Amino acid sequence: MIITIDGPAAAGKGTLARALAAKYGLAYFDTGMVYRAVGLQMLLNQNNADDEKAAETYAKNLTFPLMIQLSEHPDFRSAKGGKAASIVSAYPSVRKALLKMQQDFALNPVFKDGTPAHGVIYDGRDTGTVVCPQADVKFFITASSEVRALRRYKEFQEKGIEISYDEVLKDVKARDERDATRASSPMKPAEDAVIFDTSELNIEEVLQKACHLIDSWQKKLEK
């Protein structure tokens, strides 16, 4: 079984993806990590943000173990790291270089400890449209920019990262704009995706609706 969950930053994709992965025993691939890994290397090596060639080289040389190693760095999930990831993710050459690594995961999905899984949940921006258009069930999770900024702001506060709500909101809007307008695979729901707006729904409600759809899909298969 392959499930894709796409949508803008802080819409609740990760929470839903982890809950579904646990419930259905699926491996989980947070595809934002590949872009964060490239963005972080740009920061660590002091490359200019507009140096597409450097970003492409990091993308071409990225492996799973390197990505996991980079994910331990404090800037991997910081606002600075998120901005660097967003910038490199707009480069067509970077997206192209990272596509196979993301697609290959569905051929051989594994849990974090390396044991094989019978399926995968992808979480990202273009996983239902570009990475895995053949997925069995697709979701597109969204919420207003204000609601998403407030969630991110609270996450930063919990981690002790100092940043104002206004700065987070500005950043969320800038990332949305970059995600939606980039030339190569701009973020949009797949035609066959089910869309949830989590501004008004809590995670339990979203999870319930998502499980209902997955169960119906599984029942149809059994017939």
Ligand code: DC
């Ligand atoms: O989901 P995230 O915040 O970790 O993603 C980091 C950046 O990567 C974000 O700005 C958008 C980009 N991204 C993308 O372009 N395509 C994906 N499938 C996943 C993330």
